[in-house]
Amino acid sequence: MQRVAVLTEPDHVVLEEREIPEPGPGQVQVAVRAVSVCGSDVHYYDHGRIGGFVMHGPLVLGHETSGVVSAVGPEVEAGPGGGVTVGTRVAVEPQAECGRCEQCRQGRYHLCPQIAFFATPPIDGSFAEYVVVPAHRAHPVPDSLSDEAAALIEPLSVALHAAAKADIGPGTRVLVSGAGPVGLLCLQVALARGAAAVVVTDVMALRREAATEYGATATVDANDHDTALAAVDDVLGQADVVLECTGVQPAVDLAVAATAPAATVVLVGTGATVTLALDVVQSRELVVKGTFRYAHVYPAAIELAASGRIRLDSMVTSHHPLEDAVGALLAARRDPLALKAVVHP
Amino acid sequence: MQRVAVLTEPDHVVLEEREIPEPGPGQVQVAVRAVSVCGSDVHYYDHGRIGGFVMHGPLVLGHETSGVVSAVGPEVEAGPGGGVTVGTRVAVEPQAECGRCEQCRQGRYHLCPQIAFFATPPIDGSFAEYVVVPAHRAHPVPDSLSDEAAALIEPLSVALHAAAKADIGPGTRVLVSGAGPVGLLCLQVALARGAAAVVVTDVMALRREAATEYGATATVDANDHDTALAAVDDVLGQADVVLECTGVQPAVDLAVAATAPAATVVLVGTGATVTLALDVVQSRELVVKGTFRYAHVYPAAIELAASGRIRLDSMVTSHHPLEDAVGALLAARRDPLALKAVVHP
């Protein structure tokens, strides 16, 4: 038996004893070492839903996961880059695709309509001692990567996937809208891709300071649209790429206003709707892209973090045992300087 | 002296005598033969403005223009595809770029901040006997193209430019939203690019019939969202590409709802703002593109029309002398079957 932290209804997390899941064909069992908390976990904790994803029963939260392979199921073959065996330290890519639909066959497995994704109803997550995943979604990590950093490969993958949609490279002037954890990772990724300059906007001074620490060329107070727009213009001129990480309308307005002609705006932050100034989108021929989780990027994320080009450990601001999962969920609310709380089951 | 139809203020067009403009260096003078009316002309006639473009004085409307070169200025060189001389029949690309800014140097001359575009304040258009344009914007047309069709090369260029942003080809399932003149041209262009199927939506039955005549695989009544969405799904499944030609929110909502994962939505229709369902844009990883006029496409448009692959003449539903410019501007309002009114100065 194993211990699992279960969200039974909004605001209620209980520790339960459950069967340890056994790996089926093509799967491995992972003994969980670290699970970092994502804003989506907090949202389920508060509201029991995110948009169309609604809890209809108990849900185990947690999807940013690292651990050690503890059992290997039948029919597990070595994949590209070698395979996993009992004892391999891994970053867990928390999704399992059907492998047979049009999206899977086109290489867009993250858009598979049957995708099973950790901590997305009705799929349980990793606030647990053991999880089972497809073997090819358990990605080996080198010793240089801590358990916490290996868990943070997940949000780093979100940032890498988003940035890859925008063709950032030398010469690119980037605006990152929002200096939360994903924004800070987008900032780091843009720099790792050689961006000419990265300006980060946020409404909170402490977050802007964090952006400066992580290498922002400049930060801009987003509280007043016109002042902020002028400040972006002073540092950056116009943005060739915007990585919008807030999902908040005033931030979107600022992001769109700050673009150069032919710029790309990647919508990373979540929300119900987004309203765009159509005349600006047209007269500048903007390209606005939705981004969803990630696909095919875990190995690149691991490599970037292991080589030291992306800093992950410093983003961990608190540690919690499984019985304090709620403490981890509420960490960001209690401390405006908190970035990433990590649960250690 | 020449006669010119001038919009002095909203709802007031007067005929004036004006000097015939002489071609400067690199320019040609064109004796205008046909000017087809665009919705933007009607919008200036009604409101004196379109978004941020505001009349502050008299404005000559008309930008969809054909004619015959009547004088050639100094320093006119033969360009790619040969040059023009007095007597050459031409389709007039109604824009003059600065040629020196970053946008011009990057090949996006239509996004030049200094662009001078016909019938956009304060630049006069072609409801006139003579206009002057850069020689390289006067594109020779073959005899097989009528004067009216040569004028319609302009909106055809809008459709070609929009469709080119969406990589339509064999296998592509296309939704065209709106069966006005631009929608019908987008439909024809999608077919000319080899699209697998093109479904056209509109709220008016007569317009849907026109779409059928121009080759739509099916048409769908857009009045009720859910019914329309189901109807699109019946014929097309999901749309790989949407060419949104209305700028109206319910049509945008339908367009976004009808998309396949990884689809492209091109925003062709104009308006103040557009609101997108962010969770759909993200969970399908949609690409939403603004399109603005056109660049580099007049020769392709002329070739397609001249070879008979795009039908333009049948879209002309009325002819007007210059003194009846108002009749041309109001034609679409008076007759729901009207597509394109043409002024012959």
Add this chain to the structure above:
Amino acid sequence: MQRVAVLTEPDHVVLEEREIPEPGPGQVQVAVRAVSVCGSDVHYYDHGRIGGFVMHGPLVLGHETSGVVSAVGPEVEAGPGGGVTVGTRVAVEPQAECGRCEQCRQGRYHLCPQIAFFATPPIDGSFAEYVVVPAHRAHPVPDSLSDEAAALIEPLSVALHAAAKADIGPGTRVLVSGAGPVGLLCLQVALARGAAAVVVTDVMALRREAATEYGATATVDANDHDTALAAVDDVLGQADVVLECTGVQPAVDLAVAATAPAATVVLVGTGATVTLALDVVQSRELVVKGTFRYAHVYPAAIELAASGRIRLDSMVTSHHPLEDAVGALLAARRDPLALKAVVHP
């Protein structure tokens, strides 16, 4: 038992009785109706090998295949566009991928290192009464498509895949090098994508005449390099896209010489090596692309042929029973006007 035509060694084809293969999980059995002959079949018949693909035992030739589903294995699900059942007429995509390797997961299943492709040693082809294929590789065809046309969906897919690598659309000036069956299909596909002009080169006058019949803007005698280059230039100016369908060095030389700056050259024709004028490739910044079979294009090919935009039936120049498989293999050699010989098992 069924009859099968087996190539036992070069120049020797014998009819054998073999077991009828039963469909396994996810597979269907197809009763073969038509198999058109490809140059690669003839090459195995003559030489027993194509480059690194070498016969080490008897081989059943034939991979351009249509038929009727005669049995359905277990675990066959309906796929996108519906499913197949006993009695469904199908075009057979003659490849089965592993579905688990990096190439399959990236959506490039045709590059799967474990791909099993008909009539490629040691995989048998379709000169047989029955074949077994993965259910998702048996593509339903409408009644409007003849059995022969359904078989020709295979080479049409080659042409579609090649043309898709070159972004052909309105305005594109295309050079097709070689007027054999694949060249004629590339010609038709380029036109179906809206190409501005398609010039076809060949050394044989009869083949050039065929190109004219299939819609070539012009044809050029490729026998003398300089004359041919001047002739291409006369009609086309420079080529934005070349579809090189011969694999022969003088044709490659002509193709490269005829390019415009920033042009794309797709290498469709096969051979051991190809030598490029490096200074031309560099000073024009050419993009040279290898193309291999196809992926994801059968439905588009079927749609294009069924809608009449591509003519396939007229390419069939002879019919042969299974016992005359050799006659089909030698048809092109005996008759310079022959395009496609079809075997009906």
Add this chain to the structure above:
Amino acid sequence: MQRVAVLTEPDHVVLEEREIPEPGPGQVQVAVRAVSVCGSDVHYYDHGRIGGFVMHGPLVLGHETSGVVSAVGPEVEAGPGGGVTVGTRVAVEPQAECGRCEQCRQGRYHLCPQIAFFATPPIDGSFAEYVVVPAHRAHPVPDSLSDEAAALIEPLSVALHAAAKADIGPGTRVLVSGAGPVGLLCLQVALARGAAAVVVTDVMALRREAATEYGATATVDANDHDTALAAVDDVLGQADVVLECTGVQPAVDLAVAATAPAATVVLVGTGATVTLALDVVQSRELVVKGTFRYAHVYPAAIELAASGRIRLDSMVTSHHPLEDAVGALLAARRDPLALKAVVHP
């Protein structure tokens, strides 16, 4: 009057007194501070020609140039990023396009058929005290960039332009073929774009050591094809991108052999012809791209060097006064460790 080093015929460089050129409309005059020597300069010195570019009279060599604006002609406007004035330190982009042809209008000014490029017959280069260039080709550099580094912005631009053709980013496994100056710059650029790993091949041990110093993940002795291929495979697996910087056939063979499916090979090194294994190019669907000089990249190159992400100063291995231009041209020949010789007029 100024002093100029003139190549009168192969192997003969003389110092001459010449008129100081005055800047015309839109031009600036630059007092030259540093000119680094390129392999093409040495090639003209040795052979009087490079491929189709042939000296028919005296030629001033040198095109990698920095200096200080010494005079500004009429009609010089501030460009994007501000303008230049007397006293501005600049990196000189050594090309002047016509600005009116199809290539210029498409944004590919470096492919302009009328391009005037320094030290390419009959255009003189910068082994001179003063040169004149279009104002928009004189790019301001910050004080943090030395004169020598500002000259080396030119070859860095070559590397940036080449790497941009290959979409290098996080996760990309890169092979750089050849560890000369351009290879070392390509290596640095690949790392600056976030490449997962960069392996550099060369036949000379000393050059491989230099590659290690500049950050290569590993280096491989290219002398024996099979051994080298196995060594690349050990470190990198297959290469997603190859930057081929030698132009030598055995290196091209190795580069092609080392590719992953769907890889991109950029041909940077120059030569007469290149022969490709057609079956490999096809069965892996390789994309082979020619690259030519650069366009639109000087600002990005300056930014990367100024921010310290690319090391240029350490590549300068000797300094020469103008009267020792020959010493600079021969430096690489005399010293196998020499990378960049710089002339200071």
